[in-house]
Amino acid sequence: MSTPIVVGIDIGTTKVCTLVARVETDGRVRVLGVGVEPSQGVRKGTVVDINAATRAIAHSIDKAERSSGLEITSALVSLAGSHVSSMNSHGVVSVSNQVIDHDDVERAMDAARAIAIPHNREVVHVIQRDFAVDGQDGITMPIGMHGYRLEVEAHIITAAASTVDNLRQCVAESGVGVSQFVLNPLASAEAVLTETEREMGVVVCDMGGGTTDMALVIEGEIWHTMVLAVGGNHITSDIAHGLRLPFSQAEELKIRYAHCMPSEVASDEIFRVKSFGEDRNIEINRREMAEIVEARVEEIFTLMLQEIKRSGYDGLLPAGMVLTGGSAELKGVAEQASKVLGMPVRVGRPENLTGIVDKLQSPAFSTSVGLVQWAVLMSEVDTSAETHPVGVSMGGFDFPKVKEIIKRFLP
Secondary structure: OOOOEEEEEEEOOOEEEEEEEEEOOOOOEEEEEEEEEEOOOEEOOEEOOHHHHHHHHHHHHHHHHHHHOOEEOEEEEEEOOOOOEEEEEEEEEEOOOOEOOHHHHHHHHHHHHOOOOOOOEEEEEEEEEEEEEOOEEEEOOOOOOEOOEEEEEEEEEEEEHHHHHHHHHHHHOOOOEEEEEEEHHHHHHHHHOOHHHHHHOEEEEEEOOOOEEEEEEEOOEEEEEEEEOOOHHHHHHHHHHHHOOOHHHHHHHHHHHOEOOHHHOOOOOEEEEEOOOOOOEEEEEHHHHHHHHHHHHHHHHHHHHHHHHHHOOHHHOOOOEEEEOHHHHOEOHHHHHHHHHOOOEEEOOOOOEEEOOOOOOOHHHHHHHHHHHHHHHHHHHOHHHHOOOOOEEOOOOOHHHHHHHHHHHOO
16 A cells, blocks of 8 residues: 555534545545444533444444445544633743754744643644744744754643543544544644635634634644534524424524525515424525524624634734535525625635545535545655555554654644
């Protein structure tokens, strides 16, 4: 096997998606296996029923193994939820031999990571923002440069240790090891952002069923992250309460008829549904439903705007926002986001995929595709990954070596 095989498991509030993929020689990702299963036991990105969550994850993994013909042994797993928090940190070290090498960079990152965090929290990511050598800042990669003092600005993402352990246990019950947890918006960013957007400054917003996740990417690096515990399921719940409908029926109506801009819907547009306690169908005005949807969507983006302004980087985002996730498929959602945020907004979808991609070119699968692209990047860190598959059992697999690659690339 000359190209690496990678695996990603996206565990969301709405669905669990397992992808098995191979990297082609032209850099494109060929999807070999897909396993999509309705999510159970997960609410707002947090496990609330271990047995139900384990069953859903196991079924998703089984489907992916059957469609790919490969046995999955390890995978990158998505992470979300309001328990996730982030901070920026600064690390300083002296350069040992006047020429900066990998050890100096690692020591600087360790110094940035050496912050006081509560015992019930776990560091998920330590992401370098930029370096400074002898006071000269704005350096992307200092290795090979001469200097005496190396500084690094790092973005540190932590999560509740118990929540992470519960998620790890659910995956382990299926016989699969978690190579690394990856925050949802970081994975989605790999799938939907262009290089120009990354360099200029952009917000990637992943609107899922239970959470809305955000990451600010400026000058190619992550500068700020946030998870908001509200998502598409709240829009469905509003429709269900407002129109007195079962949740499942409200979800179907949302997908089929919902619009985030009532002004774009004809005032006399009517559709019929069966409500609670009614023997006959009732008439619902589509514009009235659009007003219910608009109120919740406007609230979500108002909260996003507050968080962007709180970060202090609101003036560094000329590329605007790239909206993805299942709720990004709502009609008029990009227009409503642009109206509230006062910036350009586009809906991002995974691209440059081959193989089994019938459903995957949808915003709902951005995190799933992004996970395998993260795994691809890790494979490129070390040349040994060119000859060893990642995440499947095929013999001659150097798992400890891959773990070291993961630790180096995703602290």
